[in-house]
Amino acid sequence: MNGMLQQFRLSLRLHYRNKMALLYSYLFPLIFLIAFWVLYRHENVPLVRHMGELFTVGVLGGACFGLPTTMVSERERGVWRRYRLAPVSTATLVVSTIVARYCILVTSALLQLALALALGMPMPAHPLDLAVAFTFVSFGFVGLGLVMAMMADNVPAVQALGQCIFLPMLIIGGVAVPLNSLPIWAQHVSAFFPGRYAVEALQSCVNGNGLSTARFDLLALLMIGAAGCLAGSKLFRWDAQQRFSTRSGKAWVTVAIAAWAGVGLLAESRGRIVTRVPESQAVVRSPAARSAVPGITPKLSAAEIAAGNAAGAKAAAPPAPATAVSTPAPTAAPSRPPGTPSGAAPTPVAPATGNSAGRDKATAPTAKGPEPVPALPPTAGRTPDVPATTAPAPSPDTAPPASATGPSTWTAVTLEQLERDLVFDRLPPDSGIVTPIAPADEEPDPEVATDLEFVRENLPKWQPGKVADPVQRARNYLYVAAVPDVFQLPIERYIASVVYDRMQEDIPKDQLIQVLYWIALHPAEGDESAVDQLWALHVGNGRPDMGEARDRVALYAVKLLGRLTGHIKMQ
Amino acid sequence: MAAKVVVQDLRKRYGDIQAAQGVSFKIDDGEIFGLLGPNGSGKTTTVECIIGLREPDAGEIEVCGIDARQRPQDVKQKIGAALQTTALQDKITPREALTLFGSFYRDSAEPQQMLDRFALGPKGDAPFDTLSGGQRQRLALALAFINKPELVFLDEPTTGLDPQSRRELHSEIARMKQDGHTVLLTTHYIEEAEQLCDRIAIIDRGRIVATGTPRELMSRSTAMQSVSLATVQPLDPLWLSALPGVDGLTCDHDRATFRTVEITRTLAELLKLLDARGIEIAELQVRKATLEDVFIELTGESLRD
Numbered sequence: 096m097n098g099m100l101q102q103f104r105l106s107l108r109l110h111y112r113n114k115m116a117l118l119y120s121y122l123f124p125l126i127f128l129i130a131f132w133v134l135y136r137h138e139n140v141p142l143v144r145h146m147g148e149l150f151t152v153g154v155l156g157g158a159c160f161g162l163p164t165t166m167v168s169e170r171e172r173g174v175w176r177r178y179r180l181a182p183v184s185t186a187t188l189v190v191s192t193i194v195a196r197y198c199i200l201v202t203s204a205l206l207q208l209a210l211a212l213a214l215g216m217p218m219p220a221h222p223l224d225l226a227v228a229f230t231f232v233s234f235g236f237v238g239l240g241l242v243m244a245m246m247a248d249n250v251p252a253v254q255a256l257g258q259c260i261f262l263p264m265l266i267i268g269g270v271a272v273p274l275n276s277l278p279i280w281a282q283h284v285s286a287f288f289p290g291r292y293a294v295e296a297l298q299s300c301v302n303g304n305g306l307s308t309a310r311f312d313l314l315a316l317l318m319i320g321a322a323g324c325l326a327g328s329k330l331f332r333w334d335a336q337q338r339f340s341t342r343s344g345k346a347w348v349t350v351a352i353a354a355w356a357g358v359g360l361l362a363e364s365r366g367r368i369v370t371r372v373p374e375s376q377a378v379v380r381s382p383a384a385r386s387a388v389p390g391i392t393p394k395l396s397a398a399e400i401a402a403g404n405a406a407g408a409k410a411a412a413p414p415a416p417a418t419a420v421s422t423p424a425p426t427a428a429p430s431r432p433p434g435t436p437s438g439a440a441p442t443p444v445a446p447a448t449g450n451s452a453g454r455d456k457a458t459a460p461t462a463k464g465p466e467p468v469p470a471l472p473p474t475a476g477r478t479p480d481v482p483a484t485t486a487p488a489p490s491p492d493t494a495p496p497a498s499a500t501g502p503s504t505w506t507a508v509t510l511e512q513l514e515r516d517l518v519f520d521r522l523p524p525d526s527g528i529v530t531p532i533a534p535a536d537e538e539p540d541p542e543v544a545t546d547l548e549f550v551r552e553n554l555p556k557w558q559p560g561k562v563a564d565p566v567q568r569a570r571n572y573l574y575v576a577a578v579p580d581v582f583q584l585p586i587e588r589y590i591a592s593v594v595y596d597r598m599q600e601d602i603p604k605d606q607l608i609q610v611l612y613w614i615a616l617h618p619a620e621g622d623e624s625a626v627d628q629l630w631a632l633h634v635g636n637g638r639p640d641m642g643e644a645r646d647r648v649a650l651y652a653v654k655l656l657g658r659l660t661g662h663i664k665m666q
Numbered sequence: 667m668a669a670k671v672v673v674q675d676l677r678k679r680y681g682d683i684q685a686a687q688g689v690s691f692k693i694d695d696g697e698i699f700g701l702l703g704p705n706g707s708g709k710t711t712t713v714e715c716i717i718g719l720r721e722p723d724a725g726e727i728e729v730c731g732i733d734a735r736q737r738p739q740d741v742k743q744k745i746g747a748a749l750q751t752t753a754l755q756d757k758i759t760p761r762e763a764l765t766l767f768g769s770f771y772r773d774s775a776e777p778q779q780m781l782d783r784f785a786l787g788p789k790g791d792a793p794f795d796t797l798s799g800g801q802r803q804r805l806a807l808a809l810a811f812i813n814k815p816e817l818v819f820l821d822e823p824t825t826g827l828d829p830q831s832r833r834e835l836h837s838e839i840a841r842m843k844q845d846g847h848t849v850l851l852t853t854h855y856i857e858e859a860e861q862l863c864d865r866i867a868i869i870d871r872g873r874i875v876a877t878g879t880p881r882e883l884m885s886r887s888t889a890m891q892s893v894s895l896a897t898v899q900p901l902d903p904l905w906l907s908a909l910p911g912v913d914g915l916t917c918d919h920d921r922a923t924f925r926t927v928e929i930t931r932t933l934a935e936l937l938k939l940l941d942a943r944g945i946e947i948a949e950l951q952v953r954k955a956t957l958e959d960v961f962i963e964l965t966g967e968s969l970r971d
Contacts, residue, residue, distance in 0.1 A: 097769045098766075098769045098770040100769075101765065101766045101769040102766065102769075105758065105762060105766050108762070109755050109757050109758060112757040112793075113756075113757060169755065172753045173751065173752075173753035174753050174754055174755055176719070176749070176753070177749070177752055177753060177754065177809070179718070179719060180717060180718075180719070180742065180747045180749070181742060181767055181770040181771065181813075182739040182740075182742040182743055182770055182771065183770050184739075187770075334719070
């Protein structure tokens with residue numbers, strides 16, 4: 096025991112004497128965090144939504160590169176051979192190495208957290224749960240690192256093996272690229288990587304519901320970690336001369352792989368693999384609202400519209416970043432809390448009607464940082480800009496079903512429903528790549544300006560803009576903005592404003608609000624033949640993925656709605 | 667005297683190479699025992715099997731009365747070992763290494779005591795990567811002694827060291843003997859074995875070919891002593907070949923070398939002959955049989971190949 100303690104202390108001490116190791120284990124995760132923050136700052140992506148990923152990247156680097164590199168280089172140089180002359184057990188070396196690495200990972204994560212807090216992130220919602228989740232994540236990845244250390248014969252082999260695990264895990268394993276941005280097949284693949292479970296578990300503690308919704312993730316990490324540690328101990332070799340390829344007992348690697356496969360299959364059997372949700376549905380709070388259940392359907396009154404429009408939104412005015420935040424709500428992207436039903440179900444959150452306590456909290460000006468905290472419980476919410484938007488956001492898993500008050504037709508839409516069902520702060524930023532809208536004072540290139548002028552002139556004459564049904568007409572107009580967005584044409588950032596102008600000329604404001612709400616909640620409805628008429632406006636080059644195009648139509652609808660109702664401030 | 671080490675019919679094979687094929691020997695308490703053999707003769711394999719670095723294919727090994735194959739960890743408590751090269755982490759200090767390794771044993775010496783004994787005091791807190799070859803080897807010895815061992819294994823401890831460091835190490839080993847330690851030393855330096863060891867086992871191609879004190883080995887040898895002669899006047903080979911016991915004669919004008927098993931009689935006859943012919947001696951050398959001659963005689967191979 097004394098030997099284990101001494102070895103543990105020495106491992107830490109030597110780590111802190113090695114400048115390169117320090118750079119890698121402490122500076123690298125901080126640089127990653129800062130890079131992330133700097134890169135996405137302008138898109139107003141809150142760190143709180145990404146801490147699961149950032150922590151996981153740190154642990155992954157430390158466990159997949161740091162741990163095996165140290166172990167293999169010591170073994171390669173014959174350090175362990177000297178240890179073996181003493182009565183040291185494999186367990187002494189393995190346990191002390193793992194615990195020392197855990198301490199390094201924890202301190203590194205604390206630094207990351209401190210930096211994130213300094214950059215304005217609110218405190219994690221469940222700090223104790225986070226510590227537990229972090230321990231499981233570390234255990235899972237350290238087990239993996241141990242197997243790598245035993246498989247690799249030398250340090251270059253560690254690097255190669257590490258990249259083979261690190262990069263796929265980042266890209267299609269749900270670590271760096273959000274799961275819901277991945278194609279369905281990649282989401283299935285990700286179920287076989289520990290990375291996604293790590294991100295989910297950590298994220299649920301930072302801005303979700305804590306470990307209560309991350310039990311499967313913890314189980315997955317435990318299985319992967321235990322199998323890794325077992326295989327790593329069984330494969331343990333003291334001497335570099337014992338090559339992995341010539342050793343008996345290589346079959347233990349299959350134990351580690353079997354754990355990954357087992358976790359993947361278990362996840363598949365639970366049907367919790369696919370988390371993809373169209374972006375437009377992320378802004379919709381109640382699924383019931385979309386189901387068009389007949390219910391209370393008071394007409395939208397002029398007074399209501401006037402009240403909703405109190406912020407003085409001038410619809411045609413240049414848009415501002417979507418900061419008119421309503422109530423905090425669970426994150427839909429990028430890291431959805433676990434337990435979300437499979438399929439493309441929308442965020443299953445309904446306001447807990449009558450929860451006055453929650454409402455009070457939600458409206459209380461408790462936010463400290465500059466970031467919106469969309470997925471936190473009400474305590475961490477921001478001061479709403481619009482008094483009407485006060486619905487608290489309970490757990491996506493435990494919330495009662497939404498009140499069945501969805502309007503039966505678009506004409507039955509009320510402002511109350513709009514306030515209840517739409518979350519404007521989850522809109523993609525205007526400066527992003529999805530549904531971009533340039534600021535009004537931004538001059539397009541001359542070529543783009545010519546194209547834009549052509550659209551402006553011809554839109555009133557465009558046939559799909561003359562259909563009788565205002566909902567279909569609005570959809571048709573929105574395709575004019577959505578299709579260039581899908582194709583990422585140069586005109587995409589400017590065309591939405593032209594389309595918005597035309598829609599406001601063509602459709603009365605109160606009607607337009609109802610129509611846009613209807614489109615936002617029913618993106619799959621309506622005719623899409625207008626897309627084939629875009630040539631008349633010299634826009635688009637063929638048919639895009641219509642699922643994507645409909646998604647963008649809904650998003651642009653909400654963005655205009657936000658402008659019309661004052662939820663999105665004008666510059 | 668109780669045997670500290672008993673090795674019986676030790677066998678170890680690496681693929682097609684039979685590194686040890688039935689090695690047997692005993693080391694008595696308090697003696698310095700040398701395992702002498704050329705590179706690849708199996709001496710390191712033998713030592714590594716005894717100290718638990720390798721698992722032998724067959725044979726019995728008893729160390730300090732303990733079955734080393736059954737209870738290797740118990741054996742490690744009682745022995746110390748310094749390998750040909752000792753690698754440690756770059757930034758570990760000798761003091762830390764001694765503290766760490768001391769913690770692995772039930773009983774251990776004070777690190778400072780070991781630093782002082784092996785003249786590492788001034789380097790006690792210097793990182794391992796700043797130590798010289800000799801300092802590293804002394805640290806290896808200090809580590810070997812940290813658990814107050816009954817028996818110490820030194821595997822080619824002086825290989826690659828400069829003459830000064832080698833001399834220092836030799837005096838350390840001599841001191842071990844004075845302190846009553848039992849030592850197993852492997853080496854391919856004949857003079858080292860001759861100078862330091864009480865008994866020597868000569869190992870070749872995985873087999874022990876002879877065991878005894880250096881003197882016993884040389885006296886047991888039938889190797890002939892060699893004579894080299896230089897004269898002022900020219901020599902006639904016929905005169906020399908007629909001398910009693912002469913073998914392997916080479917003669918070139920005024921120089922000659924030959925071997926003989928009857929050195930006294932041959933020399934007496936040689937001097938008589940030279941005196942009678944009026945030939946003046948410029949140089950006369952007689953060399954007795956060395957351990958190397960013994961080795962060549964036993965194995966038919968040069969030791970330093």
